[in-house]
Amino acid sequence: xxxxxxxxxxxxxxxxxxxxxxxASRGLNIVRSDDRGVNWREFCRLPSGPANxxxxxxxxxxxxxxGGVNTIVPFEPYAADHWVAIAAGKLYLLQPNAKYxxxxxxxxxxxxxxxxxxSTLGQQIFVxxxxxxxxxxxxxxxxxxxxxxxxEAKTESLYCFPAGSIRHxxxxxxxPHSAKLWVSTGDEDAECRIMILDPQSGTAEVVGQGGxxxxxxxxxFRPEAVYWGSDDPLGANQIWRYDRATKQTTAIxxxxxxxxxxACLQDYIVFATTVEDGDGHQDGYGRLxxxxxxxxxxxxxxxxxxxxxxxxxxxxxxxxxxxxFAEGRVHGNNFWVTAxxxxxxxSSTLFEILE
Numbered sequence: 001x002x003x004x005x006x007x008x009x010x011x012x013x014x015x016x017x018x019x020x021x022x023x024a025s026r027g028l029n030i031v032r033s034d035d036r037g038v039n040w041r042e043f044c045r046l047p048s049g050p051a052n053x054x055x056x057x058x059x060x061x062x063x064x065x066x067g068g069v070n071t072i073v074p075f076e077p078y079a080a081d082h083w084v085a086i087a088a089g090k091l092y093l094l095q096p097n098a099k100y101x102x103x104x105x106x107x108x109x110x111x112x113x114x115x116x117x118x119s120t121l122g123q124q125i126f127v128x129x130x131x132x133x134x135x136x137x138x139x140x141x142x143x144x145x146x147x148x149x150x151x152e153a154k155t156e157s158l159y160c161f162p163a164g165s166i167r168h169x170x171x172x173x174x175x176p177h178s179a180k181l182w183v184s185t186g187d188e189d190a191e192c193r194i195m196i197l198d199p200q201s202g203t204a205e206v207v208g209q210g211g212x213x214x215x216x217x218x219x220x221f222r223p224e225a226v227y228w229g230s231d232d233p234l235g236a237n238q239i240w241r242y243d244r245a246t247k248q249t250t251a252i253x254x255x256x257x258x259x260x261x262x263a264c265l266q267d268y269i270v271f272a273t274t275v276e277d278g279d280g281h282q283d284g285y286g287r288l289x290x291x292x293x294x295x296x297x298x299x300x301x302x303x304x305x306x307x308x309x310x311x312x313x314x315x316x317x318x319x320x321x322x323x324x325f326a327e328g329r330v331h332g333n334n335f336w337v338t339a340x341x342x343x344x345x346x347s348s349t350l351f352e353i354l355e
Contacts, residue, residue, distance in 0.1 A: 229259025
């Protein structure tokens with residue numbers, strides 16, 4: 001199993017890609033490609049003053065202020081070719097033929113949910129609260145229903161974690177095989193849990209809790225199993241497999257560094273590790289690992305595919321070294337991933353996995 005780079009673009013983050021289109025950001029500009037990333041045109045912009053808009057295209061400034069666009073996901077059950085974006089503490093509706101994104105919801109605590117902490121399912125949007133929460137206040141998962149004009153959202157608390165139970169929500173991830181939401185929380189051992197949440201009733205089933213194996217930032221969904229990597233910056237990390245039939249969770253391989261995100265492909269799952277401020281289990285490299293689902297061992301091998309060194313900018317001020325995958329599915333075993341905080345600077349690459 002090895003990687004082949006098909007196309008690489010500096011200074012851009014690809015947020016969504018399928019065989020027909022790519023949606024990406026440069027600073028606060030949203031751009032689109034209809035030929036798999038070869039040519040790009042502006043789709044819209046996020047509203048901002050001219051000085052800030054210009055500064056947001058400067059990589060170090062954007063990293064310092066944690067600026068730019070955090071997430072873009074499709075919202076096509078609401079209307080064709082519509083998208084939801086997160087930036088600067090707000091949710092925006094992106095529409096074709098509209099010059100600027102329309103803000104419709106303010107994030108009240110924290111600047112943003114994590115990348116998989118906001119999702120769309122049908123005509124509703126789900127947001128898990130992610131903020132520092134030193135006092136361990138109660139934490140909510142919100143369900144938003146956007147009005148027909150796209151300017152305001154009806155907001156309901158779908159689920160509330162009572163005060164003292166968790167620090168914040170990491171993931172609110174829709175499972176395409178069950179139409180349920182997989183939720184993960186952190187950060188201390190007793191605060192880590194994974195549960196399955198009904199998006200309409202708000203009832204929850206706990207998959208597991210009480211240790212770092214249940215501290216996840218994203219899930220990979222297959223018909224027979226759900227996979228995730230643990231996000232422990234201070235200890236060893238594993239890739240875990242939850243069997244849907246038996247409800248058993250098994251470690252299938254150790255990785256170096258905390259796992260944030262993944263891409264679930266036709267025959268493989270790709271996981272990425274992040275360079276954080278951790279202990280000896282990290283070595284200053286972020287990595288991509290592959291799980292071969294065609295293997296007779298049913299996805300029980302984890303193979304290192306790529307590693308990249310963290311750049312010299314201090315992570316406290318300029319962020320970690322991490323890989324973020326585009327949502328959506330490109331045909332076969334191709335995927336887009338954006339490298340941030342590594343040597344060589346911000347770039348997005350279309351990779352293919354070869355056996």
